Amino acid sequence: MWKSGSIRFVLLMTLLFESGSFLTMERGFDVDHTNATLWCSMPKACDEHGFTDWFKVGRYCVKYFKNPVNFTEAEFKCRSKAPGAHLVSVHKEKHNNYLLCLVKKLNPRNLRFWLGGFEFFKSGHFFWIDGSYWNYQIWTRGEPNHMYTSTEECVEMNWKEVGKWNDDSCNVKKNYICAFKRSDMLKVDQE
Numbered sequence: 672m673w674k675s676g677s678i679r680f681v682l683l684m685t686l687l688f689e690s691g692s693f694l695t696m697e698r699g700f701d702v703d704h705t706n707a708t709l710w711c712s713m714p715k716a717c718d719e720h721g722f723t724d725w726f727k728v729g730r731y732c733v734k735y736f737k738n739p740v741n742f743t744e745a746e747f748k749c750r751s752k753a754p755g756a757h758l759v760s761v762h763k764e765k766h767n768n769y770l771l772c773l774v775k776k777l778n779p780r781n782l783r784f785w786l787g788g789f790e791f792f793k794s795g796h797f798f799w800i801d802g803s804y805w806n807y808q809i810w811t812r813g814e815p816n817h818m819y820t821s822t823e824e825c826v827e828m829n830w831k832e833v834g835k836w837n838d839d840s841c842n843v844k845k846n847y848i849c850a851f852k853r854s855d856m857l858k859v860d861q862e
């Protein structure tokens with residue numbers, strides 16, 4: 672009974688996985704493997720002309736880039752991808768989950784990526800590089816563990832705990848997610 676139930680479960684997961692709307696199975700490394708069946712929902716396509724391969728996350732359109740670079744380089748690359756784009760900022764759990772789902776779908780074997788968060792000159796305060804307010808955070812237990820020093824000043828997601836953040840050395844190369852504010856795009860279009 673247990674066996675046939677679990678087979679049915681696997682079939683269901685396979686179907687959902689192939690439909691593309693849901694993701695299952697960590698398959699990841701570096702992460703918490705205890706929960707192998709985290710479900711997630713993908714964000715919808717970005718509705719800005721010319722950016723329909725980006726995804727809509729709140730007021731932003733975001734895109735994942737599978738090209739490991741250090742934090743600075745990642746920010747520079749983001750600025751070249753779209754007007755007003757920066758490394759992504761996160762302001763809600765729902766949006767954090769969208770980013771996680773995107774990475775799970777696009778690169779299940781390496782979930783770690785740069786967010787646009789950084790510690791402001793050893794102040795113990797974190798900022799978003801797009802200038803938005805730091806009004807939400809979801810740190811891994813015990814993190815950030817290098818405040819007030821210059822060893823780990825940049826923020827990544829998915830180091831030890833899936834969906835949680837960690838301060839890491841800005842020199843480390845990671846994939847990254849860029850974002851631009853949808854209203855910024857409208858302003859650019861009007862100019």
Ligand SMILES: *[C@@H]1O[C@H](CO)[C@@H](O)[C@H](O)[C@H]1NC(C)=O
Nearest residue numbers: 703704705706707708709710
């Ligand atoms: C797996 O994740 C779900 C959703 O986050 C949670 O409700 C559930 O308790 C988790 N199960 C285990 C065994 O950690």
Ligand SMILES: *[C@@H]1O[C@H](CO)[C@@H](O)[C@H](O)[C@H]1NC(C)=O
Nearest residue numbers: 740741742743744841842843
């Ligand atoms: C980041 O990478 C760029 C390009 O490879 C390099 O020029 C720069 O020195 C690196 N910066 C840091 C802080 O590692």
Ligand SMILES: [Ca+2]
Nearest residue numbers: 816837838839
């Ligand atoms: Ca850390």
